[in-house]
Amino acid sequence: MATVTYEEATRFYPDTERPAVAALDLEIEDGELLVLVGPSGSGKSTALRMLAGLEPLDGGRIHIGDRDVSSVRPRDRDIAMVFQNYALYPSLTVAENMGFALKQQKVPKEERRKKVEEAAAILDLTPYLDRKPKNLSGGQRQRVAMGRAIVRSPQVFLMDEPLSNLDAKLRVQTRTELAELQERLGVTTVYVTHDQVEAMTMGHRVAVLKDGVLQQCDTPQNLYHHPANEFVAGFIGSPAMNLVSIQPDGVAALAGTEIDFDDSVVDPTAPLTIGFRPESARIGATGVPGVVRTVEDLGSEVFVHVVVDHQGTPTPLVVKTSPPFEAHLGDVVHIELAGPVHVFDGDGSIVATTRATLR
Amino acid sequence: MVAFRLKTTVPQTDLLALPWALPLEDWPEETTVILPAGTHRHVVRFVPTSGDFAALKELPDHLAVREFEVLSFLHQNGLPTVGLIGIASERSDRFGEPLPSVLITKHLRYSLPYSHLFSTPSIPSLGEHLVDALAVLLVRLHLDGVFWGDCSLNNALFRRDAGALRAYVVDTETAEIHPRLSDGQRTFDLEIAVENACGGLLDLEAAGLLQEGIEPFATAESLEVRYQALWDDLTQTQDVCEAQLASIHQRLDRLNDLGFDTDEVELNARDGLVHFRPTIVEEGHHKRQLASLTGIVAHENQARRLLSAIRAYGAWIQDGPTPLPEAVMVARWLQERWEPTMRQIPEDLRGRIEDAEMYHEVLQHGWTMSEDAGHDVALDVVVDSYIEEVLRHRVDERTLLRPPPTSDG
Numbered sequence: 001m002a003t004v005t006y007e008e009a010t011r012f013y014p015d016t017e018r019p020a021v022a023a024l025d026l027e028i029e030d031g032e033l034l035v036l037v038g039p040s041g042s043g044k045s046t047a048l049r050m051l052a053g054l055e056p057l058d059g060g061r062i063h064i065g066d067r068d069v070s071s072v073r074p075r076d077r078d079i080a081m082v083f084q085n086y087a088l089y090p091s092l093t094v095a096e097n098m099g100f101a102l103k104q105q106k107v108p109k110e111e112r113r114k115k116v117e118e119a120a121a122i123l124d125l126t127p128y129l130d131r132k133p134k135n136l137s138g139g140q141r142q143r144v145a146m147g148r149a150i151v152r153s154p155q156v157f158l159m160d161e162p163l164s165n166l167d168a169k170l171r172v173q174t175r176t177e178l179a180e181l182q183e184r185l186g187v188t189t190v191y192v193t194h195d196q197v198e199a200m201t202m203g204h205r206v207a208v209l210k211d212g213v214l215q216q217c218d219t220p221q222n223l224y225h226h227p228a229n230e231f232v233a234g235f236i237g238s239p240a241m242n243l244v245s246i247q248p249d250g251v252a253a254l255a256g257t258e259i260d261f262d263d264s265v266v267d268p269t270a271p272l273t274i275g276f277r278p279e280s281a282r283i284g285a286t287g288v289p290g291v292v293r294t295v296e297d298l299g300s301e302v303f304v305h306v307v308v309d310h311q312g313t314p315t316p317l318v319v320k321t322s323p324p325f326e327a328h329l330g331d332v333v334h335i336e337l338a339g340p341v342h343v344f345d346g347d348g349s350i351v352a353t354t355r356a357t358l359r
Numbered sequence: 360m361v362a363f364r365l366k367t368t369v370p371q372t373d374l375l376a377l378p379w380a381l382p383l384e385d386w387p388e389e390t391t392v393i394l395p396a397g398t399h400r401h402v403v404r405f406v407p408t409s410g411d412f413a414a415l416k417e418l419p420d421h422l423a424v425r426e427f428e429v430l431s432f433l434h435q436n437g438l439p440t441v442g443l444i445g446i447a448s449e450r451s452d453r454f455g456e457p458l459p460s461v462l463i464t465k466h467l468r469y470s471l472p473y474s475h476l477f478s479t480p481s482i483p484s485l486g487e488h489l490v491d492a493l494a495v496l497l498v499r500l501h502l503d504g505v506f507w508g509d510c511s512l513n514n515a516l517f518r519r520d521a522g523a524l525r526a527y528v529v530d531t532e533t534a535e536i537h538p539r540l541s542d543g544q545r546t547f548d549l550e551i552a553v554e555n556a557c558g559g560l561l562d563l564e565a566a567g568l569l570q571e572g573i574e575p576f577a578t579a580e581s582l583e584v585r586y587q588a589l590w591d592d593l594t595q596t597q598d599v600c601e602a603q604l605a606s607i608h609q610r611l612d613r614l615n616d617l618g619f620d621t622d623e624v625e626l627n628a629r630d631g632l633v634h635f636r637p638t639i640v641e642e643g644h645h646k647r648q649l650a651s652l653t654g655i656v657a658h659e660n661q662a663r664r665l666l667s668a669i670r671a672y673g674a675w676i677q678d679g680p681t682p683l684p685e686a687v688m689v690a691r692w693l694q695e696r697w698e699p700t701m702r703q704i705p706e707d708l709r710g711r712i713e714d715a716e717m718y719h720e721v722l723q724h725g726w727t728m729s730e731d732a733g734h735d736v737a738l739d740v741v742v743d744s745y746i747e748e749v750l751r752h753r754v755d756e757r758t759l760l761r762p763p764p765t766s767d768g
Contacts, residue, residue: 052543052547055541056541075547075550087509090562096565104579165532167459
């Protein structure tokens, strides 16, 4: 087990001006499951491949533990890429499937047996070691495949979108299993996904990247409640945070209604963007008028999609409310602020997270 | 409401009639070619189409699109892979429930799954040939910036090539296309290939199908050696002094032997050393030569074999010290050797194996007969004997369909 440290790690692809990963600084703790998340082109996979040794560094360094691995070839980095597409060989037993790669690496027989038995115990596969894969359930087969990576006892596991070839239902189930397994193994793991829900449910911490630049690395709770900038605010959370850009006309106003910020740090006369989660707003008797477009009733909660007229532009907002709630397309409702409001400056950086009232 | 969207590279109207509103595993027996059941990540079925077969693979939309794009790239760059027919997307069943996409590829004629090669003991040094074929394939992909990510015996198909084998990419789900591969990507891809090859051979061994003399670990490891040697020959700059110039010729010969054409050779003389680096155009040196001379379509080794047969025949019919002009030599060989051989093959046996491969086997057969007899045996006698003793006992390899992979991968 080991820590992983990116120090200003940079990667340029040939014939591009902007780095795919720009001066990434990241410290991953021993035993941590860190998720790299971001949209396509954010550099998340490149960052993982730099750690794996698949992409060379054009600047900076990467350490695994105390060892600078920046120029070390992949097989000597003591890492294991975990695939979901590991082949299982039908004529080999579960133990042979898990252990043959160790034999290939000339690991002595006794040590091989020990590693396979340990991995099998962690994966609840001990009773099946002498069986053939066809006698296992789908989930057990998946675990044998994982076992092939575990027996290598790497210092770091790397997973690049490992669930992307599964259907939605299996994906949810497998991600829980993977997170539990990582917890039991306690091996430092770097996990890449484009799916922020997957990132938030699996990561001890989540590093959000955009255009090769790290935006924020924090716990899922902090990313959700204290986004460092407008991008993270909009990327994390489903449904997404309501983000409204405000060009103040003497005062800051949402759809013509003045906003009174509790935190005096906010300059209501400067251009800013406010963000509030659907649960930080409510349908009330007063507030900003909006026209109902859809009502998403999920049983335990209801999301009301409305459009408000903000600075002459129809602007969509989502408000979370409790059932029962009834409204029809075209009904007019009033929206009040009922929770924290995030205020971002013209560059999108956070200015304050504060309470605010519409008046 | 039933719906689907079919995008194909060539018009294939017979595909429209297929039951797209059903999950692939529920397709009726009369639609598909039934194959022994195996376990696979995705459901795969074969259907007859336009006198051939199409392989259908059901997989999530984004993966189907990705694999379609990778296969298109492989095609555009002349890399060995299965033919691409198209993709059926936006599918839904009769209740309007969405269904995954289906990737449709063309069955590769005369291609053989590796398990079949082991069940027909007709290829000497099979382990070496398999490894060579995979090494050439992997090098070709890497030269064009393709990271395969799951190179295995199972994810490739093989065609006979005059005693050797040629490998084709079948499964590209994990493949990535880059402008250029880093050394890290190449070595990692190779590492995956070696481990997968080892697993595949161990699996055959456990099933009692591995030929004697093939040692799984050593054979798989030799893939790394073969790959590295070929990669170095194709890409390395070599510094030689004048006394070692012959080594440049040896390297070019090795590349030509493997079928790689060298276009420009960068020679740079300074400090009393010659800096040498070949520029590789593409693979297929001999097959292009054969095709331009005779019109015969063959793989690389077959072409080499046929070209030397043409030269040998030319020397044999040569009257006097002056060699025959090439055009005359080729025309007479076609008229007096190739065409009579092809005509002599009964209609029902034609096409069981590729023509060039069959001619190669006839040559082999004739050589053995002549050795046994202690004199040259006439061509028609050789062909007759080949038909009865060899060809009649061969399965039709044209559409020997790939059984579903026998593993999870």
